[in-house]
Amino acid sequence: MTETTPSRRAVPLWIQIVIWVFLAGLLALVALGLSRRQQGTVQPGEVIDDFSLTFYSGYELDGKTEIKFSDLRGKVVVVNFWASWCKPCEQEAADLQQAWTEYAPTGEVVFLGVDYVDTEADARVYLKKFGITYANGADLATRISQYFRIKGVPETYFVDRDGVLRYVQIGPFSGVDQIREQIDLLLK
Amino acid sequence: MKAMIRTDVARNTKYAILFVLLAALLASIPVVSAQGPTPTDDDVNKIAKKLFCPVCENTPLDVCPTEACRQWREQIRQMLIEGKTEDEIIQYFIDTYGVRASGDPPNKIASYLIPVTAILLGTAFLLRALQMWKKPKAAESTVPAGEAKQVHQDEYFNKLEDELKKRK
Known part of the structure; x- marks a missing residue:
């Protein structure tokens, strides 16, 4: 009589390949997600893709109530992300408005206020409180902030005449001089 | 009188x-x-529970302590007063703040299928590994056990006989 060990059924090769390919794909997805999270905001030197912003009623730019970013080529664009619930945004609100009143008459600079995850009623109170007149609109479905990969508010992006991002300000400005400095560099 | x-x-x-x-x-x-009828906090929280604060990650709107969440709860209250249904309110939040405001993932099949498949595959791998660990290859002997015992016994027996012969 012989003593035999029960034989193990080998998994077919094609199943093994499918499993390993699936696992590799899963790992690649996780790695991609992690790298995206750690990527930070869009970086200076990158060309900003097109996006559209619908303004709150009462706000307009060149007579339009909605703009496409690509329509602003040839102008220096300052994109400011803010929210009414954001206390640091209040620190720079008056400085941004002052800078806008200084540069608006030149016609070479555009300020865009992008209101991040906010309620319109509270946003309006905020805009009125700081007397903000430059074009402002809600970041619907957070599409714009997702594209810029913002980490919080306030954040401000300075884009040159060719649509290339040149400077990113994380957090509030120290004063109106800091805003002027960046704009003047791009106007040269 | x-x-x-x-x-x-x-x-x-x-x-x-x-x-x-x-x-x-x-x-x-x-x-x-x-x-x-003025909606109560419970009415508001019933809907807020199904939404998430898009600013602080993984925090349901009904328990989120931030100013932003307070504003959104107020927005829910206003919409309830206007007679909006629960579905309409949730859809408004998704349209305005993006899918991450909702507890439901946008692509349900991929969101549930991938982790479930990964767990099943992982369990299968683990079980197989345990099985192999329990029964190492060395156990797979092709030598008939009875025969091996016989050989061993014969050797002993022969040795014993040799010793006895020597004593004689």
Whole structure:
């Protein structure tokens, strides 16, 4: 009589390949997600893709109530992300408005206020409180902030005449001089 | 006579009370229909529970302590007063703040299928690894066990016989 060990059924090769390919794909997805999270905001030197912003009623730019970013080529664009619930945004609100009143008459600079995850009623109170007149609109479905990969508010992006991002300000400005400095560099 | 006066007074008082009650009721009708029922915190939180704060990760809106969440809860209350349904309110939040405001992932099949498949595959791998660990290859012997025992016994037996022969 012989003593035999029960034989193990080998998994077919094609199943093994499918499993390993699936696992590799899963790992690649996780790695991609992690790298995206750690990527930070869009970086200076990158060309900003097109996006559209619908303004709150009462706000307009060149007579339009909605703009496409690509329509602003040839102008220096300052994109400011803010929210009414954001206390640091209040620190720079008056400085941004002052800078806008200084540069608006030149016609070479555009300020865009992008209101991040906010309620319109509270946003309006905020805009009125700081007397903000430059074009402002809600970041619907957070599409714009997702594209810029913002980490919080306030954040401000300075884009040159060719649509290339040149400077990113994380957090509030120290004063109106800091805003002027960046704009003047791009106007040269 | 006194009894008649007392009856009149009682009747007048009854009419006065009825008049006051009727007047109060009439006065309250337009107020109620203009305002509608004010949603309670529970009504608001019932919907807020299904939404997430898009600023702080993984925090349901009903328990989120930030100013932003307070504003959004107020927005829910306003929409309830306007007569919006739960589905309409949730859809508004998704449209305005993006899918991450909702507890439901946008691509349900991929969101549930991938982790479930990964768990199943992982479990299968683990079980297989344990199985292999328990029964290492060395256990797979092709030598008949009885024969091996026989060989071993014969050797011993031969040795014993040799020893006995020597003693003789």
